[in-house]
Amino acid sequence: MALDGHKYLFVLGGVMSGVGKGIASSSVGLILKQRGYEVNLVKIDPYLNVDAGTMNPTEHGEVFVLSSGLETDQDMGNYERFLNRDLGPEDYMTSGMVYQSVINRERALGYHGKFVETIPHVRDEIIERLEQAAGHNGSQISVIEIGGTVGDFQNGLFIEAARVMRLKHPNDVRFVLVSYLPVPNTIGEMKTKPTQSAVRELNSYGVQPDFILARSNDPMDEKRKEKLAIWCNVRPDHIISAPDVASIYDVPMNFEKDNLGNLLLDALSLSKDTPADFSAWSDFVTRIKSGGPEVRIGIVGKYFDTGDFVLSDAYLSVIEALKFSGAEIGVKPKIEWLNAKDFESGENIEKLGEYDGILVPGGFGETGIEGKLKAIRYAREKKIPYFGLCYGMQLMVVEYARNVLGLEGAHTVEINPDAPHPIVAMMDAQKEVLARGEYGGTMRLGVYKEQVLPGTLAHKAYGKDEVEERHRHRYEINPAYVPRLTSAGLVFSGTSPDGVLMEIAELPESVHPFFLGTQAHPELIARPLAPHPLFSAFLRAAAEKGKAPA
Numbered sequence: 001m002a003l004d005g006h007k008y009l010f011v012l013g014g015v016m017s018g019v020g021k022g023i024a025s026s027s028v029g030l031i032l033k034q035r036g037y038e039v040n041l042v043k044i045d046p047y048l049n050v051d052a053g054t055m056n057p058t059e060h061g062e063v064f065v066l067s068s069g070l071e072t073d074q075d076m077g078n079y080e081r082f083l084n085r086d087l088g089p090e091d092y093m094t095s096g097m098v099y100q101s102v103i104n105r106e107r108a109l110g111y112h113g114k115f116v117e118t119i120p121h122v123r124d125e126i127i128e129r130l131e132q133a134a135g136h137n138g139s140q141i142s143v144i145e146i147g148g149t150v151g152d153f154q155n156g157l158f159i160e161a162a163r164v165m166r167l168k169h170p171n172d173v174r175f176v177l178v179s180y181l182p183v184p185n186t187i188g189e190m191k192t193k194p195t196q197s198a199v200r201e202l203n204s205y206g207v208q209p210d211f212i213l214a215r216s217n218d219p220m221d222e223k224r225k226e227k228l229a230i231w232c233n234v235r236p237d238h239i240i241s242a243p244d245v246a247s248i249y250d251v252p253m254n255f256e257k258d259n260l261g262n263l264l265l266d267a268l269s270l271s272k273d274t275p276a277d278f279s280a281w282s283d284f285v286t287r288i289k290s291g292g293p294e295v296r297i298g299i300v301g302k303y304f305d306t307g308d309f310v311l312s313d314a315y316l317s318v319i320e321a322l323k324f325s326g327a328e329i330g331v332k333p334k335i336e337w338l339n340a341k342d343f344e345s346g347e348n349i350e351k352l353g354e355y356d357g358i359l360v361p362g363g364f365g366e367t368g369i370e371g372k373l374k375a376i377r378y379a380r381e382k383k384i385p386y387f388g389l390c391y392g393m394q395l396m397v398v399e400y401a402r403n404v405l406g407l408e409g410a411h412t413v414e415i416n417p418d419a420p421h422p423i424v425a426m427m428d429a430q431k432e433v434l435a436r437g438e439y440g441g442t443m444r445l446g447v448y449k450e451q452v453l454p455g456t457l458a459h460k461a462y463g464k465d466e467v468e469e470r471h472r473h474r475y476e477i478n479p480a481y482v483p484r485l486t487s488a489g490l491v492f493s494g495t496s497p498d499g500v501l502m503e504i505a506e507l508p509e510s511v512h513p514f515f516l517g518t519q520a521h522p523e524l525i526a527r528p529l530a531p532h533p534l535f536s537a538f539l540r541a542a543a544e545k546g547k548a549p550a
């Protein structure tokens, strides 16, 4: 199915990884959207995992779940946040996914007795998938980010697929290279040579970039632009200066300074009639930068072992969700990372009193679990606003069972399968899945509806009776314990429509200013232009505490 007139903009990375290809792609997507086009952003991850679900966030950053339930890379989160749009499973592919389809087809005699080879069969499977992505959701332009760096062995087949697409649709396919221009300390001058080499490397695939987004610490001068133009065979005005900026949300407007929107539309032979409207976006950027009073939020988590940058990647959506709500209500969340292990002995627990709010994010396994439970207890008893996400909600209920109901040994069966009081348990369908050893893509994943109980904190925040949230978990609050928990004062303010699954737990406002946990991952649907109401409610409560005299 070739889509006539659909435009494809491939974004590739040159020189090295980590130069912000994902943000560059998101920004290009937003710029085109602001010109009145329907845009979908597509991520290609060259690894062999069939999805990102089996990967450890410490190494790969957070797993971002789409509404369909597909577990993907954190870049998909940035795409959705910039576009303010849900993306589909068609918009994500890994080498594992591509190969799995080809191999399954071969097993089903789908190639009619032919040799099955990477070229053409795997390459054509990639093209077919890209065309499917183009065909859904009314999109007119696909911005496709090919993961990795030009010259990697792993992404070569995807670049080859892109080359063939350009050959087939010469007017509809364009290439953008996101490159890096270092300024070595000893020389103090911005060097273009690594980018020249990256372009030559890309040329060896038969691909010539139409645009270069030149990442660097500082803006690029004209001289460097001219040099790159001559050596890389790219029009000088198609070389866009992309210096570091204070906030990732500044990037689209920064690209616009170099007229990127008009240039891209010209290159794609698309009309420029609709002027760009950045008013809502720039208003958000101004608010996120101006901040307001600081609100100290302690995040008690576990993915802390490999240095600072890991933290922000493992909990990326949580951080962004807090920022969006901060911008909405005019406060500046100051996030501090607290290692759950440090609270295990109970010794440092008083430190938590310094915070205006405590958040326990999603997680898996045993590490730091008793520390998290102690932190939750402290937040409950000292009336510090508390927000629990997924695991943070399950543990909040375990804490309540142990310390308010006095159920000794209350636990989640994830940690103690023989717990005398299995407060958090596994539903039967999940037991069967695991008995078959099927770990990948088998949790409760994606969007589910929930019913919200009027008169509760949750209802006050959402302002409606029914909401949709994204999920990623295997365990649930055990329905057998719900009556006892409820009579001890815990309120289940959100449930599945059939009333079986407990989706939100909270304490009444008369007892605690904000003590609420959700089984879902609201951070996954928080957007710059649509902050999440539960994050906003939590921050409001935290800001109130911040104002009170210590």
Ligand code: GLN
Pocket: 361, 362, 363, 364, 365, 389, 390, 391, 392, 414, 472, 473, 474, 475, 476
């Ligand atoms: N480990 C828990 C479960 O599987 C919580 C998962 C999460 O926090 N995403 O149910």
